[in-house]
Amino acid sequence: MIRSVISTAARRSIAARSSYMLRAQFSTSKHARAPGSLYSLSEEETMMRDMVTQFARTTVQPKVLSMDEQEQMDPAIIRGLFDAGLMGIETPSDFGGAEASFTSAILAIEELARIDPSVSVLCDVHNTLVNTVF
Numbered sequence: 001m002i003r004s005v006i007s008t009a010a011r012r013s014i015a016a017r018s019s020y021m022l023r024a025q026f027s028t029s030k031h032a033r034a035p036g037s038l039y040s041l042s043e044e045e046t047m048m049r050d051m052v053t054q055f056a057r058t059t060v061q062p063k064v065l066s067m068d069e070q071e072q073m074d075p076a077i078i079r080g081l082f083d084a085g086l087m088g089i090e091t092p093s094d095f096g097g098a099e100a101s102f103t104s105a106i107l108a109i110e111e112l113a114r115i116d117p118s119v120s121v122l123c124d125v126h127n128t129l130v131n132t133v134f
Contacts, residue, residue: 041103048089048104049111055084056115064116077119086112086123091131 041049059080067074081087089105091097098104105127113120 041107042101044100045104045107048100049107051084052086052108052111053114055080055086056112056119060112060115060119067116067118073118073122078122081119081123081126087126088131089127091127097131 060077063074063077067077085098086108088095088097089100089108090102091099093099109120109124109127112123
């Protein structure tokens with residue numbers, strides 16, 4: 001019933017605006033782009049995943065047990081997250097961020113969580129809450 005009330009042109013216009021808003025929502029760059037496939041990663045996303053996997057294994061994993069025993073985050077881990085660019089994944093480069101995709105941020109959080117969920121939450125909260133100020 002409602003479909004017949006809305007003209008074909010109006011439906012196309014609504015679809016076009018929705019598509020534009022979706023692209024803009026998933027983009028952190030100055031040029032809106034549509035999200036990629038959910039079943040394959042871009043070269044940038046694959047590189048991000050591999051870099052975070054390496055960082056988590058070499059920097060985080062050796063300190064997991066001691067951090068758990070002390071119930072405290074090692075400051076070297078926090079510095080390492082900043083140095084690796086993982087505390088500003090979606091942040092524009094004008095503010096010192098990586099200006100990477102939302103999917104890249106998800107991959108980073110996922111790879112950190114494989115080694116230590118606490119470090120993953122720290123990185124996720126910083127990327128989603130603190131960086132939204134910009």
